Amino acid sequence: MDRQLTIWLLIFAVGATTYAARMSFIAFFARRAMPPWLAEALKHVPVAMITAIIVPSIAFVSPGALQLDAGNAKLVAALVAGGVAWWGQSTAAGGMIVRQTAVLTIAAGMIVLWLLKYLVG
């Protein structure tokens, strides 16, 4: 098959599946009530899924290579960023502070990552 045609077909096929995934339960529970136990369980989705997304990109230095010590610059940077985020949110609440904390968290993580790369080589 022609490369461009394949790519266009892929765009529509994957686009349809991602939209179907996004719409799935919103559509399903639009006309019927959600069982309370399910609603309770779904409260844990944000923490569980964000953790599942970020942990592999922090704990593994390359595919399959787990490194849980100070030699893993990404792990150290993530811990510092987490500390900054924790400090920021315990200092104050409110939209302004939340936004500033997010920027500080990202900046702290990147600076630590670059420093470690530069210092260690």
Added chain:
Amino acid sequence: MRAHFNRTAFLEGVRDMSPMLIGIVPFGMVCGVGAIAAGASPIAALAMSMIMFSGAAQIVATQLLTAGAPFAVIVLSCFVVSLRLMMYSAAMAPYLRPLDQRWRSLLAYVLTDQAFARTIQRFRESDDVAANASYFLGSGALLWVVWQLATLLGILAGQIVPASWGLEFVVPLCFIAILMPLLRDRVSLQVFIVTAIAAVMLDAMPLRLSMICAGLFGIAAGVLADARKGSRRG
């Protein structure tokens, strides 16, 4: 649709999502660069960001395209990384129920990791459906517009940022900024710990199934912790 639109809340959503752009811009650029590298025309590369509108699915699709994987394998792999969107869909569903069909269809389109994680707390804490929906739309609209611009920048400018800068690391850092305020109680901490351990242990699973499986372990841990808490009280 106009009946539900709340301009103030929309702009609030735009403002509160703005720090996340630090992560969205390099991520979108990577998707643009990746699509070109996989042999897509510039128009197709941009269409990918508009139609898929999912960084995870786009990265998987372009990497597998470059590797010469069969069509069905690519679609299946993208579906697996999109399973988490079904969970977000379920978690959002009760809050979107009072809205009309057009609003639900539109909000589903802009349902992303960042928009979901940053907005769900507001839906839980406030009953003002119109304001919440407009806030969500504002967050999603900003992400959508910037995602397209970033992809375009990636297509046009290519690899202007050297890989040695490790700029892709801003993506997990953004998620850390979202995650920390959510870890407010013991149960959430337990969900975090169980998911983290499962994500490491299951990492070798094929098709990136580890992400959804680790997430399910974490949710199960949360349900068990809630049940224990409930029985202690009762």
